[in-house]
Amino acid sequence: MPRVIPEETRKRLRDELENEILTGHIPPGQKLDEVSLATRFGVSRTPIREVLQQLASAGLVEIRPRRGAVVAQLGPEQLVQMFEVMGGLEGMAGRMAARRHTEEDRKALQRIQDACLAAARSGDTDAYYYENERFHQAIHAASHNAFLIEQCTALHRRLKPYRRLQLRHRNRMASSLAEHTAVLEAILALDGDRAERLMRDHVVIQGERFTDFIAMLAEKVPAG
C-alpha cells in the first residue's frame, strides 16, 4: 500500500467527487461516509477528509461537527439569491469587457457567438450548452480582471447542475441566443452600462426560470 498517492489520484479524488456532486450523481442531502469513500478510492481517511474540507469551503458539502458531511442542498431561496449574485458578477464582467476588451477578445467573442448560432440552428441543446458556457467565459476573460474571473468561475460551477436542465425548456435556447447577440453588440459598441444591464438580465432570467421550476418541485416534496 503506497504511502504516496500516485500524483494523479489526488486530483482524481477531488475532481471525481466534485463531479459526482455537481452532476447530481450523489444527490443533495446524501451522507458522505469517510470510510466508504476511503475504501472506494483506495486511500485512507486522511486525504478524504481534506477533500471534504475543500468541498465544504466551496459550498458543495456541509460538514456538521461530529456528525459527518452531507452533500449541500440548495433551497429555492438560496438559488434565487445565488443567481442574483451571479447576474451581478456577470454584469460586472460585461461592463468591464465593454470597456477593456482587446482586438483578440473581439474576435474570440464573435467566433463563439457564431458557434452558438450554429448550435442553436441545429437545435443541438448540448452543443449550445457548451458554446454558451464558452461565450460567458470569453466575456469573463475580456474583463481582464483575474479575481472576477475566479469568482465567476466558482459560482458558475456551483450553479452548473441547475442551469443545465433549464435550456431544454420551451424555446429558451432561442431567447438565450438573442440575449447574447444584444450583449455582444453592447460590448462591441463599448457601451459598458448597457452591457452590464443586458448581461445581468440574461443571467437573472435564466435563474428565475429555473428557480420557478425548482419552487414548483419543492411544493410537491416536503422539505427534508
Next chain:
Amino acid sequence: MPRVIPEETRKRLRDELENEILTGHIPPGQKLDEVSLATRFGVSRTPIREVLQQLASAGLVEIRPRRGAVVAQLGPEQLVQMFEVMGGLEGMAGRMAARRHTEEDRKALQRIQDACLAAARSGDTDAYYYENERFHQAIHAASHNAFLIEQCTALHRRLKPYRRLQLRHRNRMASSLAEHTAVLEAILALDGDRAERLMRDHVVIQGERFTDFIAMLAEKVPAG
C-alpha cells in the same frame, strides 16, 4: 494530552491564526510551519493542517504542494482587481437595499449614519472605521440576500488590513462621510441605479487610493 480539543480551542486555532494574518502580525510571504504551529497551540499537526486548508480556501494562505503553506501576498494588481469586485458587490447590495429595505433597515441605516457623523466630527479615526464598517454591513443586510451578504463579508474581511491604513490619509474621512450620505439618500429614495453607482464608486475610490499607496511602496521594494 487530551485527545479531544476542549471545544473552544478549535475555534481559537482558526480565529487566532486568521487574525494574525489579517492584522499583518504574521507578514505576507511568511512560511507557516505546521510543527511550530502545532507546538504553539498545543495540538497535533492534524487540526493545524485543517485550519491551513480552510485559510487557503479563503485565500489567506497559499499551500504549495510538498512545500508548505505561506501567508498569501497580494500584489497591487490583485488588490485593484479585488477592490473592483468589492465595489461591484457593494453596488449590488446598494441597489438591492434601495429596492427592498424595510422600515427597520431605514432606521438602522440612519442611526448608523448618525454615528458615523459623530465619529467624523470628533475626528476619531478608529471610531469612524468601526462605524463605517457597520454602515456597510447595514447596507448588506438591507439587500436581504444572504448569499450576497456572505460574499461581501468574506471579501471585506480579506481586504480589511488594506482598508484600515487608508482612512488616516488626507481628509478621506470627510469625503467618505459625504459619500455615505449620498448613498443613503439614494437608498432612502428607492433609487436603485443611483445607489448602486454611488456605492460602487465609494468603494472603488477607497481601493484606488489605497492601491496607489501600495503601488508607490512596491516601487521601492523589489518584487519577491
Next chain:
DNA sequence: GTCAACATTCTTGTATACACGATTGCGAGG
C-alpha cells in the same frame, strides 16, 4: 404497545508513526 434508559456499535476527531519529496550544506571538480 409505547417510551425511556442503558449498552453497544458506529463514526468522527486527534495524535502519532513513517515514507518520500524538498531543501540545505558540504565537498569535489572545473
Next chain:
DNA sequence: CCTCGCAATCGTGTATACAAGAATGTTGAC
C-alpha cells in the same frame, strides 16, 4: 571562486491507532 552533485536533514503527505461523541438497538417498566 564558482558550480555541480551528492548526502544528510527537514518537513509535508499518508496511514493508522485510539478516544469520545453520536447513532442505534435492546430491554425493561408503565
